[in-house]
Amino acid sequence: MLTRISRIRPLLEAAREVRASTGKSFGTQLGEILAGRRGPGRVGASQYYAFGLYDPARYSAAERAEFAFWDWDEIGGRLNLPSAAALCDDKLVTDAVLRGLGLPVPEVVALYHPAGRSHGSVPTFTRLDDLADFLRRDAPYPLFGKPVRDRQGGGASSLSGYDPDGDRVLHPHDGSTPVATYVREVPGRYFAGAKDRDEAAPAGYFFQRRIAPHPDLAAVTGGRGFCLRLVVLMLPTGPCVHRATLKAAVGGNIVDHGTVGYGNLSSLVSPADGRVFLSFRVRGPEGVSPRVLSRFGERVETHPDTGARTIGLRVPCWDEAVALVLRAAVMLPQVRYQSWDLLIGPGGPVLLELNRRGGLQQLPGGPGINDAVFRDFRASGNGVPDGPPARRPV
Numbered sequence: 009m010l011t012r013i014s015r016i017r018p019l020l021e022a023a024r025e026v027r028a029s030t031g032k033s034f035g036t037q038l039g040e041i042l043a044g045r046r047g048p049g050r051v052g053a054s055q056y057y058a059f060g061l062y063d064p065a066r067y068s069a070a071e072r073a074e075f076a077f078w079d080w081d082e083i084g085g086r087l088n089l090p091s092a093a094a095l096c097d098d099k100l101v102t103d104a105v106l107r108g109l110g111l112p113v114p115e116v117v118a119l120y121h122p123a124g125r126s127h128g129s130v131p132t133f134t135r136l137d138d139l140a141d142f143l144r145r146d147a148p149y150p151l152f153g154k155p156v157r158d159r160q161g162g163g164a165s166s167l168s169g170y171d172p173d174g175d176r177v178l179h180p181h182d183g184s185t186p187v188a189t190y191v192r193e194v195p196g197r198y199f200a201g202a203k204d205r206d207e208a209a210p211a212g213y214f215f216q217r218r219i220a221p222h223p224d225l226a227a228v229t230g231g232r233g234f235c236l237r238l239v240v241l242m243l244p245t246g247p248c249v250h251r252a253t254l255k256a257a258v259g260g261n262i263v264d265h266g267t268v269g270y271g272n273l274s275s276l277v278s279p280a281d282g283r284v285f286l287s288f289r290v291r292g293p294e295g296v297s298p299r300v301l302s303r304f305g306e307r308v309e310t311h312p313d314t315g316a317r318t319i320g321l322r323v324p325c326w327d328e329a330v331a332l333v334l335r336a337a338v339m340l341p342q343v344r345y346q347s348w349d350l351l352i353g354p355g356g357p358v359l360l361e362l363n364r365r366g367g368l369q370q371l372p373g374g375p376g377i378n379d380a381v382f383r384d385f386r387a388s389g390n391g392v393p394d395g396p397p398a399r400r401p402v
Contacts, residue, residue, distance in 0.1 A: 022057040022300040032062060040072065049076035049378050058303040060372035074376030084365025087345040087386070095343065096364040098211055099156050100127050109339050111332070112358045114216040114351075117148055120195045121212035130214075136191045143177055143187055144170060150218040153194065156211035157201030165194045166218065166233070166262040180232075181260045219353040224324040228316040233257040233264045235360060236277075236323060238330070239368055240337045240346040241385045247337035247346075249330055250381055252277035253369050254284060254323060258312050273311055275318050276374045282326030286374045287318045304372060329357040336362075344385075 023037055037056075044051035044061065051072075056062060061072045084092075096102060104127070106113050119125065119132045120139050126132050133139040153165040169178045176184040185193075200210035220226070225234055234256040241250045255264040256273040264272055271292025275284045289312055290305040309319045323329065333348045336359065340346065347363035368377040 018300045019053050019057065025301060026057070026062045030062060030064060032064070037062060040069075043069070044072060044075070047073050049073065049078070049376065051075050051077045054300055054303070057300040058372065059370060059376075060301075066373060071376065074378045075370060076376060076378045080365045084345065088364045089342045089344070092343040092364045095340065096362050097157055099154070099158075099361055100125075100212070100214060102362055104128070105340075106336070106359055106362075109336070111336050111339075112356075114152075114219055114358060114360065116214055116216050117151065118142055118215040119212055120191075120199055120214070121210070122199070123210075125212050127214070136196050139195060140187045140191045143167070143191070144172070144175070147215070148217060151215045152218045153213060153215045155198045155201040155213050158198075163194065163198030163201075163213070164263050165190075167215075180262060183260075219351050219358060222324045222352045222354055225352060228311050228314060228318060228321065229256045230311070230314045232313070233262055234351075235264055236329060236350045236352060236357075237369075238333045238348045238350065240333055240348065241381065242337060242341060242344040242346070243381075243385055244388050247334050248381070249279045249333065250385075251368050251377070252279050252282070252323075254318075254321075256311060258289070273308070273318070274369060274371065275321075276369070276371060277323060279330075282323045282330075284318050284321045284323075286371055288371050307373065323352065325352050325356050332357050332359065 023034055026032055026037060027034065040062070041053045041056045044056055045053075051059070051061070055075065055077045059075055061067050061075060094101065095105060100116070100119070103113055103116055116127060116130050118139070119127050119130050120134075120136070121132060122134050124132060124134050131142065133142060147167070147170065149167060149169045151167045153167065155163045158164070166180050167177050168180055170176070170187070171178055171184060174184065174186070175188075176186050177190050178184045195213040199213040201212075221229065221231065221234060234254065237251075237253045237255060238249050239251040240247050254275040254277050256275070257264045258272045261270060261272055263270065267290065270290060272290060273287060274290055275287040277284055287308050287310075288305050289308050291303070310317050329350055329352065333346075333350070336348070337346055340362070343362065343364055345364060347365070347368075349360040349363070351358045351360055368382075370377055
């Protein structure tokens with residue numbers, strides 16, 4: 009009973025605030041909530057308030073109906089052929105395929121795998137002591153390390169160099185760790201990768217050369233990590249970029265994920281011209297706010313660390329980035345729903361990874377994902393079973 013009351017109280021407070029700010033009665037709010045709950049997006053009361061769907065100046069009934077609260081693991085399985093999992097979920101497989109297709113990807117310089125998995129001519133280390141020696145003597149810093157299979161940046165690390173006096177690896181933002189501690193606590197701990205339902209075996213931990221950001225983006229982020237996510241739908245008429253998000257790390261974060269819990273900057277980009285039109289500082293490690301109306305975080309117009317303006321920013325090399333993912337998309341027709349992460353470096357766009365699920369971020373004040381283009385895409389099928397998607401687990 010107490011748990012139910014604790015869940016209802018924030019919703020009642022939100023309803024009162026909405027009535028005071030918009031004049032929308034409790035009955036009207038409830039009717040809109042029920043319509044969303046019964047609709048294809050299965051949006052409940054918490055999402056109705058968190059997404060700002062109560063705002064009559066921003067959303068019509070049709071626009072509210074385009075928001076969705078789905079289980080994206082399930083959606084990824086419905087939209088893509090089973091072979092997509094083998095291609096997308098293992099980052100070394102993805103790297104080998106993209107590299108073999110002649111597409112630009114970061115250079116892989118080392119792999120840790122106790123059973124001796126190899127990746128072409130890349131050095132493989134089966135013992136942590138040998139990996140530590142590589143980091144002391146031969147590593148081409150700066151590097152970025154991550155599990156071959158991961159979820160939302162779990163286990164990622166960024167290494168700027170090596171300090172021989174203290175026998176420590178150096179991290180961005182002036183941090184450092186003893187080499188022996190680092191190899192034990194990061195590659196040694198995370199080589200098994202994400203614990204997905206379809207994971208078969210530990211996949212390894214690998215290192216790539218860290219690519220500097222394009223000067224125009226470095227000026228906005230202060231040199232912090234970022235990536236451009238482009239969601240491509242494989243329509244019967246060909247691939248199209250459906251959504252674009254620019255994600256930037258904030259503070260001491262080394263990953264740029266825009267989900268609640270990271271405290272990073274997430275900006276929606278217009279696929280038409282590559283300009284940022286909405287930016288949010290998502291909530292940090294303190295987690296979900298008890299205040300429903302600010303659950304996602306705070307709408308901003310500048311980067312929290314540098315004060316540089318994000319609204320109106322045109323992503324550098326935008327046309328090249330779009331052309332690159334569209335060229336890559338047609339090479340991988342078994343992945344109908346493609347969520348690409350790119351880095352825009354001084355020399356142009358580089359493909360970081362391909363995801364088969366997620367990526368269609370919705371933010372208060374922005375558009376919903378289930379628009380006419382996405383509905384047509386789902387209806388096109390291509391032999392993939394479809395149907396009413398499940399709600400995302402709370």
